[in-house]
Amino acid sequence: MIPLAELLRWVAEMPAPFRNGDVAAIVGDVYEGLTQSPPTPELLGAIEVAGPEQLGWCARACHVLWHPQLRDAKPATARLDRFFVEELAELASASPPDEVDRVPERAEELVRRGLRAVGVRPAGETEAQSEDRLRQVDSVERRRVLAEAEGRERRARESKEALAQKAAEEAVPKVGRE
C-alpha cells in the first residue's frame, strides 16, 4: 500500500506527455503493463470516440496508475475497463481535467478512483475509511446529489405557497369578525 501523500506528489509532478500526448498509445502501454494483456477492443473503441475532456482524464489516470509501486498490482481487466470507459467519462462530465492541477480534491479523487480500479487502498486506511473518503471527494456523486436536491426546490416552493395560502384563508374570517 502506498501513502496517499506520495501519490498526490506524483500527480503534482505529472510530466508534459501525460497532458498532451497520444492518449490511446499511453492507455495501451499502461494497460498492458498492468494486466500483461493488450487493451480490449471495447476500451480502444471508447478511447477513439472520447471527447477531449475524457481523454484528458484518461491521460492523467494513466500517470497515476504508472506509479512504480502500482506496476505489480495486476488488476482485473473488467474493473480497469470500467474505470477508463465509464468512470472517467462521468468525471469528464462533472469537471474539466485541468482541475486536477488546481483543486486538491480533484487530484485526490483521481488518485482514489485509480487505486480502487487496481484494487489497492492508501496506506493506513481501512476499507470503510477509504470508501468514506472517496465519497467525500467524489465530484460525480456530489453533482448527482445536488441535482436531485435541486429538483426538490419546486416542491419546497409549492409547499410554502400552500402554507401561506392557508394562513391567508384563516386570517380572512378573523378580519371580517373584527
Next chain:
Amino acid sequence: MTAAPAARPDDPLAVAWRAEWPKALAAWSAYTLLRDPRVFSVDIPDTMKGQLACIRLTDHVILLNADEIRARGLEAHGLAILAHEIGHHVYVPGNLTDHARHIAAMRRILSELPARVIPLAANLYADLLINDRLQRRSGVDIAAVYVRLTESRRQSGQPPGAVWSVYCRIMEYLWRLPDHTLVDPGVLDAEADGDALLCSELIRAFVGDWLRGARRFATVMCRYFVADETAQYDDPLTASGLADTRTAGQPLPGQAGRDAIPDGLVDLDDAELGDDLTPQPANRKSSGGQTRTPFEYGQLLRALGLDLDEHEITRRYYRERALPHLIPFPSRRHPRADEPLPEGEEPWAFGDSMETLDVFGSLMRSPHIIPGVTTVQRTYGESVGWDPARKPLDLDIYVDCSGSMPDPRRELSYLALAGTILALAAWRAGARVQATVWSDAQGFDTTHGFIRDEARILGLITGYISGGTAFPLHVLRDTYAARKPDAPPTHIVVISDDGADTMLQADERGRPGLELCREALRSARGGGTLVLNLPTTWPSGQPLVDLGFGLHCVTDWAALVGFARAFVRQTFT
C-alpha cells in the same frame, strides 16, 4: 457572570459521566481540548428545562440536565451524548460565526416558515453530520440513544411528525439499521423514503464541507417542516429533549447582546449559497464579494437569539464594513514633542481624580492618610523634546441623511460607510470627532462637541432622519464660535449631494452662510472637504471652493469609499 448551579456532589450520574469525558474527547481527536461539562440537577436553568443538554458557543461550554437524562432513561449513554455535544464545538457548527452562517443558509429556504423552524432545521442537519461521524468512524453507539428515545415514544403512544419520521429514516439509511428500528411502519410513503435516502447521501457528500450542503438539506426537508406546521406538531427536537443548539449563540448570563455578536457576518460566504451546478470559469474567485444588507444582517443576528436594538445592529454593521478600508488618518508634524517634567507637589482633595493621588508622596508627609489634609498629587511642567511629534487633526464630519439619501438601517448607505471609515480612522489615530447627521435645520443630531466615544460617534453617523434638506449652519457656527485658540486643528468634512448648497443660505439669525463657513474654516485651521454626489463641476458651490473647501465629486455613492482613501493622499502628503 453569576456562578452556575450544579449537580449535587454525590450525584452518581455526574460522577459516571465525568469519567466518560476523556473518552468522549478522544472520539474526536487525541488533541481535543474543552472545558469539563457542567451537570445540573438542582435549579435547572429555564433554557435547559426539558432538554438533555445544551451548548454555548460563546464560552465553549456543555451543560447537561441530569434530571432529564434520568427521566428519559439515558443514564447509560454518557459517552454518546457527551461525544455528540463535543461535536457541536469541534465540528458543526464549531464556532459562532459558522453557526450564524448555518442559520443564514437555512433561512434562504425556510424564511417563510415560523422563525423557530430555522434553528430546528440547523440543529437536525448538524446532529446528522455529527452522529454519522461518531457512529461510523469513531465507533460510538449513537444509534442506541435514538433506539431508546423511539422506545419511549412508542410506549407513550405519541405519534411522530413528518420531520421526525424522515429524520429517523435518514439515520436508518446512514447506519444501515433494520427497517422500522426508528421509524414506525407505514408512516412514510415512497417519496418521503426517497427524500430520506437523498438526505443520507447529502450528509455523506458534504461531510467535509458541511455548510455547502445546508441549503440543499433545507430544500429537501422543507415540505416536511410545512407538513408539521400545518398539522401543528410540536418541534420534534424539543419534544425529544435534543434541542441542544437552541441557545448556542446567545450571550452569557449577564453579558450584553452586543458583546456576543460574532465577526465576519457582513460578508456572504459562498458556502451559504451552496454549490452551483453551472460550470464556472477556472479563474472564478470565491464569494464574489457579496455582502448582506443591514436589514439582512439584523435579521440574522436576531435569528441567533441576540436581543439588540436596531441602532446597535446598524452601528455594528457599518463598523465591520469600514474596517477593511481603514487608512492612516492625517496628522501634522509639530515642531517638537512635549515631555512631562515633575516639578513638585500640591494638595490632593476630594473631587480630584484618584489616578493623580500620589500615595507614596502622601505617606512621606505623614503616615496617616487624611484626604484633603495629608494627601498630595504631583505637578508636571513641560520639557522641550528634540523629536518632532505627529498629532492627528480632529474631525468635524457632517453627513447628509435627508429624504433623498438611503436609510442606512435598511440598505447599504455609502454615505454612512464613508463617514464610518473616516471617523474610525480618526478615532484610531487618537483624534477626537464631532459627528453630525443632518436633514434640515430642525432635523439633525450631533455629538455636541468633539469626543472619543467610538460607540456614540458611529451610532450617530449610522443614524437616519429623513426630511427636507438644509445644512445645520447653527451647529457649524456654534462649534467654532466657542473654539479656543489653542484647540487642536480640525478638518471639516461634509458628505452630501447638491443639497450642500444650503450651506450658503442664512442661519436663523440672518447671518450669511458664506460668512459662517469662512469663520469656521479659519477657526478650524485644518481645512475642509466637500464630498458630493455630483458631476465633476458644481457651479453653485464655487463660493465655498473659493473659501478654501476642497471639492471631491463622486458620480455614484460607491465611489465615496475611494474618496476616503484619496482623502489622506491628496490633502496631507
